[in-house]
Amino acid sequence: QQQVKQSPQSLIVQKGGISIINCAYENTAFDYFPWYQQFPGKGPALLIAIRPDVSEKKEGRFTISFNKSAKQFSLHIMDSQPGDSATYFCAASKQSGYSTLTFGKGTMLLVSP
Amino acid sequence: NAGVTQTPKFQVLKTGQSMTLQCAQDMNHEYMSWYRQDPGMGLRLIHYSVGAGITDQGEVPNGYNVSRSTTEDFPLRLLSAAPSQTSVYFCASSYAPSGNYSPLHFGNGTRLTVT
Numbered sequence: 001q002q003q004v005k006q007s008p009q010s011l012i013v014q015k016g017g018i019s020i021i022n023c024a025y026e027n028t029a030f031d032y033f034p035w036y037q038q039f040p041g042k043g044p045a046l047l048i049a050i051r052p053d054v055s056e057k058k059e060g061r062f063t064i065s066f067n068k069s070a071k072q073f074s075l076h077i078m079d080s081q082p083g084d085s086a087t088y089f090c091a092a093s094k095q096s097g098y099s100t101l102t103f104g105k106g107t108m109l110l111v112s113p
Numbered sequence: 114n115a116g117v118t119q120t121p122k123f124q125v126l127k128t129g130q131s132m133t134l135q136c137a138q139d140m141n142h143e144y145m146s147w148y149r150q151d152p153g154m155g156l157r158l159i160h161y162s163v164g165a166g167i168t169d170q171g172e173v174p175n176g177y178n179v180s181r182s183t184t185e186d187f188p189l190r191l192l193s194a195a196p197s198q199t200s201v202y203f204c205a206s207s208y209a210p211s212g213n214y215s216p217l218h219f220g221n222g223t224r225l226t227v228t
Binding site: 006009032034036041042043045046049089093099100101103105106 | 117146148153154155156157158161171203205210214216217218219220221222
């Protein structure tokens with residue numbers, strides 16, 4: 001059972017455009033939603049994260065939008081740059097005990113010059 | 114600080130061979146975990162540890178063993194390698210459980226091929 005569904009699998013965006021990646025979750029106990037960014041040959045690294053008590057979090061060109069009732073959250077990359085080309089993973093976990101992160105399957109983003 | 118260090122970076126094994134993937138962190142993190150990354154499958158948790166001497170299974174533990182004798186090290190053992198274990202393996206650490214909004218720090222991975 002896939003608890004975090006991510007789409008699209010791949011995405012091509014022109015430089016300066018907006019990249020949008022969507023995730024949906026099933027477990028209503030989830031209350032932490034991070035996004036990880038992975039460059040080729042490297043391990044993933046935390047990009048931005050949100051808690052369900054806010055509907056949006058912005059850090060520079062990166063914004064997470066969160067819809068608790070729909071159990072969905074998305075990553076928006078404004079003014080996308082070639083350096084943003086990477087694989088992006090959404091994830092979710094719950095704040096209890098030794099909860100571990102459940103990752104989506106990833107989105108490969110290519111920003112064309 | 115080196116962060117999370119994984120060795121080797123690349124490894125080729127024959128079916129049935131055993132090996133140990135090494136992982137060390139110098140951030141004094143209590144929580145460590147192993148993931149495998151396969152195309153189209155995302156990151157799947159193999160095993161994790163919440164401190165020295167304490168380990169537990171993740172989503173895909175079969176064929177793998179772990180132990181945690183020190184805070185710094187968390188090796189992953191493949192008992193009898195199978196082609197299905199061809200993957201990229203990532204070790205990660207964090208100072209608290211992910212449920213406490215603690216970011217995972219990943220190593221740069223070990224690319225394993227089993228022929």
